[in-house]
Amino acid sequence: MNAPTGSAVDADFLRRWLGTATESIEREADHLTELDSPIGDADHGGNMRRGFRAARTAVEQEPPDTPGAVLVAVGRQLISTVGGASGPLYGTLLRRAGKSLGDEPTVTAAQLRDALRAGVDGVAQLGGAVPEDKTMLDALLPAIDALSGALDAGGSLAEVLAAAAQAAEDGAKATIPLRARKGRASYLGDRSIGHQDPGATSSALLIAALAQTAQEAA
Amino acid sequence: MNAPTGSAVDADFLRRWLGTATESIEREADHLTELDSPIGDADHGGNMRRGFRAARTAVEQEPPDTPGAVLVAVGRQLISTVGGASGPLYGTLLRRAGKSLGDEPTVTAAQLRDALRAGVDGVAQLGGAVPEDKTMLDALLPAIDALSGALDAGGSLAEVLAAAAQAAEDGAKATIPLRARKGRASYLGDRSIGHQDPGATSSALLIAALAQTAQEAA
Amino acid sequence: MRMLINVPETVVADALRGMSVTYPDLTVDVEHRVVMRKGVPYEGKVALVSGGGSGHEPLHGGFVGRGMLTAACPGEVFTSPVPDQMLRAAAAVDSGAGVLFVVKNYTGDVLNFDMAAELAEDEGVQVAKVLVNDDVAVTDSLYTAGRRGTGATLFVEKIAGAAAEEGAPLDRVAAIAHQVNEMSRTFGVALSAVTTPAKGGPTFDLPDGELELGIGIHGEPGRERRGMMTSGEIADFAVDAVVDDLRPDGPVLLLVNGMGATPLLELYGFAAEVHRVLAQRQVPVARSLVGNYVTSLDMAGASVTICQVDEELLRLWDAPVATPALRWGC
Amino acid sequence: MRMLINVPETVVADALRGMSVTYPDLTVDVEHRVVMRKGVPYEGKVALVSGGGSGHEPLHGGFVGRGMLTAACPGEVFTSPVPDQMLRAAAAVDSGAGVLFVVKNYTGDVLNFDMAAELAEDEGVQVAKVLVNDDVAVTDSLYTAGRRGTGATLFVEKIAGAAAEEGAPLDRVAAIAHQVNEMSRTFGVALSAVTTPAKGGPTFDLPDGELELGIGIHGEPGRERRGMMTSGEIADFAVDAVVDDLRPDGPVLLLVNGMGATPLLELYGFAAEVHRVLAQRQVPVARSLVGNYVTSLDMAGASVTICQVDEELLRLWDAPVATPALRWGC
Ligand SMILES: Nc1ncnc2c1ncn2[C@@H]1O[C@H](COP(=O)(O)OP(=O)(O)O)[C@@H](O)[C@H]1O
Ligand SMILES: Nc1ncnc2c1ncn2[C@@H]1O[C@H](COP(=O)(O)OP(=O)(O)O)[C@@H](O)[C@H]1O
Ligand SMILES: [Mg+2]
Ligand SMILES: [Mg+2]
Ligand SMILES: [Mg+2]
Ligand SMILES: [Mg+2]
Structure with missing residues (x-):
């Protein structure tokens, strides 16, 4: 079975995604830091901005020519420039996902889903978080499930990524009532309740950027 | 020529003055500190309160039996407990005044005037300030001049001290437009203009306490 | 924004430039963000490398030198450094005797140092790690990221550093570091929130006259907010917290640490109260250190750390x- | 009121109790408010006694010890001490070789130390005085109380203290102290007002985003208020002020001093800018010290002090x- 039309993802697609994601992070950086203030240390926006700027510059200077290589390059830059909890976690997410795509010049939506799932498994393994711990996983896991579901229903790339983006955004919002059990917010105990997790929010932004890239290509 | 009736000042009079002055300082301490904030270091109220509390305790514990001895005792306590600029200056004022009264059990208003003038000369000598430098002298000097004038006009003790108190208060208010040339306020240059001098204000309080003591005795 | 900075983006680099011109005994690699003791590696000596987010100065860069850290890796403000830094530091300071990573227990620090350790071992550097987690305000359970590393870091770096200076092998230096951490407890209090350069305003809202009990060193709010307490009441609370948790049965090292903006005058007064409570709890104080050592930028407040010491640890504490x-x- | 205190009235006594349990090498007379080096008087050695209002810690009590002050007399917060304290200190530390009073130029300090000197001489103690007045923000003229004593106090106490430690006689120690003061200049900047325990709120109003240029260390406002400047611009302004006034033609000691609440991270960055400007002005920096040494409670800001040194002063600065x-x- 072939991938549906318009569903092929190549290096160029992911490079465009990187541009869109970086712009979105730039736009939302202050908001991410704001979210990281009451239940964290007020640096998440700055961390993400620093990492994505570096990643975009690196990818522009030496554009990788496979989708896997783009993700690996972005992941490596995040690890080397972000620091904090989010640097290794997002870095692992993207490096694992990139590695799982191998050397193929174009990959299908299903391959992308499998790669993202591998990446998210890496995040769970590294950070030891489970659903409802009030972390980025609470946006990432529902996103992949939604992507998977939409794919099984035969959606186009733009459609399946739009579904993923919606689920990620819902997942981020759903962290508000949760009591944090991982990361800095966990130090607050019950006082972490009532705030949206910054990492889940940035995850939703990154997946929304995927959806937007697909939509602009469609 | 004898002193007019009711004009005799004895140790008891000055001990009552000390009580009244201490109460007045307690009441006005925060205000004095407030005045010392924009053009000083926000301690004048605390300084005066600490000194007068100590002086009152010392005088209560070992009541001196001449007016001169009361003033010397108060002056010594101020020197030993106040610190800052006001401690040595007020201490010198009262010690000099007290010494100039000698051992007499009662003194006249004229003797009191001369004693105060000696004390104020001591302040001028020690601190090197001249009129309009925006210091306590700007309340003390007019007060003594007014006391002297009222005395020459044949006023009672209560009357001459009331005149002195009024002049001291006017003198303190008149420091507002002055540019400070001594003490901490001088560091501010033109920015010292527009604020009332804390030391002139406390001087006015001390002289008002003298007037009140005489009035209550009359 | 009451900050003495150029722009938020260059705060850490600017500070490293300043350290580099101020301390002739240190080598400061401003570009790669590594602060090193001059003349490393020292033949046959174990090296100590630590690091963490900036904003806690003098921790860690101010603890680099003879008898303490061999190198420090400062991250962005309140953001743990990246593995590249620790890797570069480890490669530069390893004499062949191995490197001890001193890691404060925060998710970011742990993950980044772990990555660095893997990479360093790939490059043939023998790495041991000690995790510092002394903050009793955080329950160490499945429901948190575990106790934070705060004041005890100073004790671990000083005492393990002295052991390394004496020539102890890596496993011994690591064992001592673990022991110091095991025997240390901290409790902290904030009287004001912190302002980070990036945010430019307080990270949380702490009304005048209230305080946060059980704070960390990253401007996070504590576990509980209270109306103002006296220095004596705060000492009661903090000392009880650490003593009840550690239950020392011998002499302790004491660190009365300022969070940054609390005047030394107040800190000394607080230290007097802490000594009073320790005496009441019959905990003898062998050595005592008062000052701003593990700070949180311009936060007002203080923390109390105790570390129970045996003769050996005390000797290493007293070492040059x-x-x-x-x-x-x- | 974000203060770690019991009640305003006991702040100084509480701090002295804290110093007394923290520093085994010091004798702290809490009742009479004198901090002394243990084991004084030292036979044949000149003693150095300083003091001033509290709120500037570690100045002066933190500078008591071998090679620096013999005793310090802390007054109430921002209030010079009383003559009784200096008299008691002088009597206790005089070995017969005499005592140097190190006095910062404030009306209160000058008057109280003068009274103490008179009383001490009556008791047979030989007293010399040095007046520290390094603050170029104040015009030294008939129209002011004269330049304030600020950062140079540290240089005077350290260098004259080293001379005394070497056994120099009183007139020589005093001459060196004068020389250090003559060769020193300071300029300070505040980014926030100060809160005194007695007042419980800021002593003046400094809106966020503005700064005071030419401040002292007592929470007084400066001579001029400006909109926010970068660390580099402030360094330009402060270094120009001290260099234009001193016009050094040789190497200087540099003190980049924090006023209390400015994080060390920022102070290091500021130090880098100060070094940059000094290099541009072709002033070589022989030694450099960065930290919170002459503070103003919880004021945010910094001061820059330079002191031109010859070989002898530099040797005394480097002495233990x-x-x-x-x-x-x-
Ligand atoms: N153990 C973990 N597993 C998954 N995500 C985590 C974990 N710890 C923290 N996070 C995520 O990282 C985010 C914080 O990132 P950031 O602020 O950049 O790092 P730091 O917490 O070190 O300051 C949190 O909002 C959360 O989503
Ligand atoms: N040289 C001086 N001569 C006379 N009075 C002075 C002089 N210097 C200061 N004063 C007075 O002292 C007052 C300040 O006293 P206080 O606040 O107690 O001391 P300090 O200025 O040391 O903090 C000033 O308001 C002023 O009236
Ligand atoms: Mg964060
Ligand atoms: Mg005053
Ligand atoms: Mg962080
Ligand atoms: Mg004062």
């Missing part, structure tokens, strides 16, 4: 140290 | 010192 922030015996 | 706040060489 020559760093910008801690110096004695030489 | 062992005090709570300054320690090297021993």
Whole structure:
């Protein structure tokens, strides 16, 4: 079975995604830091901005020519420039996902889903978080499930990524009532309740950027 | 020529003055500190309160039996407990005044005037300030001049001290437009203009306490 | 924004430039963000490398020097450094005797140092790690990221550093570091929130006259907010917290640490109260250190750390140290 | 009121109790408010006694010890001490070789130390005085109380203290102290007002985003208020002020001093800018000290002090010192 039309993802697609994601992070950086203030240390926006700027510059200077290589390059830059909890976690997410795509010049939506799932498994393994711990996983896991579901229903790339983006955004919002059990917010105990997790929010932004890239290509 | 009736000042009079002055300082301490904030270091109220509390305790514990001895005792306590600029200056004022009264059990208003003038000369000598430098002298000097004038006009003790108190208060208010040339306020240059001098204000309080003591005795 | 900075983006680099011109005994690699003792590696000596987010100065860069850290890796403000830094530091300071990573227990620090350790071992550097987690305000359970590393870091770095200076092998230096951490407890209190350069305003809202009990060093709010307490009441609360948790049965090292903006005058007064409570709890104080050592930018407040010591740890504590922030015996 | 205190009235006594349990090398007379080096008087050695209002810690009590002050007399917060304290200190530390009073130029300090000197001489103690007045923000003229004593106090106490430690006679120690003061200049900047325990709120109103240029260390406003400047611009302004006034033609000691609440991270960055400007002005920096040494409670800001040194002063600066706040060489 072939991938549906318009569903092929190549290096160029992911490079465009990187541009869109970086712009979105730039736009939302202050908001991410704001979210990281009451239940964290007020640096998440700055961390993400620093990492994505570096990643975009690196990818522009030496554009990788496979989708896997783009993700690996972005992941490596995040690890080397972000620091904090989010640097290794997002870095692992993207490096694992990139590695799982191998050397193929174009990959299908299903391959992308499998790669993202591998990446998210890496995040769970590294950070030891489970659903409802009030972390980025609470946006990432529902996103992949939604992507998977939409794919099984035969959606186009733009459609399946739009579904993923919606689920990620819902997942981020759903962290508000949760009591944090991982990361800095966990130090607050019950006082972490009532705030949206910054990492889940940035995850939703990154997946929304995927959806937007697909939509602009469609 | 004898002193007019009711004009005799004895140790008891000055001990009552000390009580009244201490109460007045307690009441006005925060205000004095407030005045010392924009053009000083926000301690004048605390300084005066600490000194007068100590002086009152010392005088209560070992009541001196001449007016001169009361003033010397108060002056010594101020020197030993106040610190800052006001401690040595007020201490010198009262010690000099007290010494100039000698051992007499009662003194006249004229003797009191001369004693105060000696004390104020001591302040001028020690601190090197001249009129309009925006210091306590700007309340003390007019007060003594007014006391002297009222005395020459044949006023009672209560009357001459009331005149002195009024002049001291006017003198303190008149420091507002002055540019400070001594003490901490001088560091501010033109920015010292527009604020009332804390030391002139406390001087006015001390002289008002003298007037009140005489009035209550009359 | 009451900050003495150029722009938020260059705060850490600017500070490293300043350290580099201020401390002739240190080598400061401003570009790669590594602060090193001059003349490393020292033949046959175990090296200590620590690091963490900036904003806690003098920790860690101010503790680099004879008898303490060999290198420090400062991250962005309140953001743990990246593995590249620790890797570069480890490669530069390893004499062949191995490197001890001193890691404060925060998710970011742990993950980044772990990555660095893997990479360093790939490059043939023998790495041991000690996790510092002394903050009793955080329950160490499945429901949190575990106790935070705060004041005890100073004890671990000083005492393990002294052991390394004496020539102890890596496993011994690591064992001592673990022991110091095991025997240490901290409790902190904030009287004001912190302002980070990036945010430019307070990270949380703490009304005048209230305080946060059980704070960390990253401007996070504590577990509980209370109306103002006296210095004596705060000492009661903090000392009870650490003593009840550690239950020391011998002499302790005491660190009364300022969070940054609390005047030394107040800190000394607080230290007097802490001593009073320790005496009441019959905990003898062998050595005592008062000052701003593990700070949180411009936060007002203080923390109390105790570390129970045996003769050996006390001897290592007293051993000479020559760093910008801690110096004695030489 | 974000203060870690019991009640405003006991702040100084509480701090002295804290110093007394923290520093085994000091004798702290809490009742009479004198901090002394243990084991004084030292036979044949000139003693150095300083003091001033509290709120500037570690100045002066933190500078008592080998190679620096012999005793310090802390007054109430921002209030010079009373003559009784200096008299008691002088009597206790005089070995017969005489006592140097180190006095910062404030009306209160000058008057109280003068009274103490008179009384001490009556008791047969030989007293010399040095007036420290390094603050170029104040015009030294008939129209002011004269330049304030600020950062240079540290240089005077350290260098004259080293001379005394070497056994120099009183007139020589005093001459060196005068020379250090003559060769020193300071300029300070505040980014926030100060809160005194007695007042419980800021002593003046400094809106966020503005700064005071030419401040002292008592929470007084400066001579001029400006909109926010970068660390580099402030360094330009402060260094120009001290260099234009001193016009050094040789190497200087540099003190980049924090006023209390400015994080060390920022102070290091500021130090880098100060070094940049000094290099541009072709002033070589022989030694450099960065930290919170002459503070103003919880004021945010910094001051820059330079002191031109010849070989002798530099040698005395490098000589061993062992005090709570300054320690090297021993
Ligand atoms: N153990 C973990 N597993 C998954 N995500 C985590 C974990 N710890 C923290 N996070 C995520 O990282 C985010 C914080 O990132 P950031 O602020 O950049 O790092 P730091 O917490 O070190 O300051 C949190 O909002 C959360 O989503
Ligand atoms: N040289 C001087 N001569 C006379 N009075 C002075 C002089 N210097 C200061 N004063 C007075 O002292 C007052 C300040 O006293 P206080 O606040 O107690 O001391 P300090 O200025 O040391 O903090 C000033 O308001 C002023 O009236
Ligand atoms: Mg964060
Ligand atoms: Mg005053
Ligand atoms: Mg962080
Ligand atoms: Mg004062």
